[in-house]
Amino acid sequence: MKTVSQISELRAQVTAWRQQGLTVGFVPTMGNLHAGHISLIDEAHKHADKIVASIFVNPMQFGANEDIDSYPRTMIDDQQKLTAAGTDLLFTPTPDIIYPKGLAKQSFVEVPNVSEGYCGESRPGHFRGVATVVCKLFNLVQPDIACFGLKDYQQVQVIQTMVEDLSMPITVIPVATIREDSGLALSxxxxxxxxxxxxxxxxxxxxxxxxxxxxxxxxxxxxxxxxxxxxxxxxxxxxxxxxxxxxxxxxxxxxxxxxxxxxxxxxxxxxxxxxxxxxxxxxxxxxx
Incomplete structure (x- = not known):
């Protein structure tokens, strides 16, 4: 598996695959990977020739009192898991790469209706941050398909609605939640x-x-x-x-x-x- 952090490196690799007539699948994550994330990679393999994963702890989707500073970061272990799962390319940008103007001056994407209530009410601005970063990552990777876990059901609906409303040529594939034997959803x-x-x-x-x-x-x-x-x-x-x-x-x-x-x-x-x-x-x- 190749790991890149620069947009130019990402685009060069995806362009090379496109020139070979290969399809691209995408799994965006925030890292600290578990079996649920790997199930997304496994599902993506069923639908695309090459698989791109990303690890980016997105500051735009965290509220003022939320856990971004303490959010677990386990890059070496994550790379090992993604390599074992057959991931072809890992994109690991920094916030400066994704938001070069800073969050205050960043354009954003907002998805009405399905973003409201539930986690959207409990975490104001959360789904604006999710939609914005996923839209930007979609523009960078330009995948044919993208896999998202159904544990975050409202998030999946937000992303599917965004893709439909903005006419993005991407198939969003929801993937069933992976659970422990106790029934607890992996997170x-x-x-x-x-x-x-x-x-x-x-x-x-x-x-x-x-x-x-x-x-x-x-x-x-x-x-x-x-x-x-x-x-x-x-x-x-x-x-x-x-x-x-x-x-x-x-x-x-x-x-x-x-x-x-x-x-x-x-x-x-x-x-x-x-x-x-x-x-x-x-x-x-x-x-x-």
Whole structure:
């Protein structure tokens, strides 16, 4: 695997592949890689000839009181994992390369509607930062396909909407969440969990599964589904387990608007604090 940090080096390699008629897949990351990230590389191999990954801890998507300074940086280990997974090129730019004018003077991309609420409400400006950096990385790499993990369900919807609205010639491929045996979704921030916290963290997914089963059971009479009441009950159980629920909502799967009578493709979106870690998770439900 070749590692480059300069835009000129990245573009030269991608151009060489294009001249050979090869297709390009892309997996953007912030590093501190785990099996979930590697599953994205594996999926990209199914759709493209050459695979580019990036590692960039994006300052634009972190809030004033968030953990960018302490965010884990494990470059050597990440390079080893990407090499073992058959990645062809790793792009490792610095903030000065991505934002040469500084954040205050940087143009940005904002995706309405699907960026609002949930993580968009809890982390103001977060999805502006995500959309901007992904748009810029797409422009630099110019991939045919790009893979994103469904653990960040709202993020996937933001990126898919951006690609559609801006007519980008890129296929976004959502990839299923990789979980520990306990059901806990793999996340770079799981490293913040103590042993005791890791034991209670699976309560988040456990209660999403309970909520999904209740919704499916009540679907025989659509008018009887109390999405808000059931969500509050699930959130209460999560809090009782020792977590602190940030949000938990049942939504229409594409628009992310609150679920209502007649919706058959749903997603439960949730976030909860467990010690220093903020966990996010989701569960899709098909009632059709």
């Amino acid at each position: 770079s921030r799981n490293g913040y969990l103590t042993a005791e916290e890791k034991a209670i963290a699976p309560a988040l997914q456990k209660n999403l599964q309970w909520l999904a089963e209740k919704i499916k059971a009540d679907f025989t009479d659509a008018d009887s589904i109390d999405f808000i009441g059931l969500s509050k009950q699930a959130a209460k159980e999560i809090n009782t387990a020792g977590l602190h629920t940030d949000y938990l909502h049942v939504c229409q799967a594409q628009t992310l608007q609150p679920a209502s009578e007649g919706d058959t493709q749903l997603v439960i979106l949730a976030a909860a604090h467990c010690g220093k870690a903020r966990l996010i998770d989701n569960l899709q439900i098909s009632l059709a």
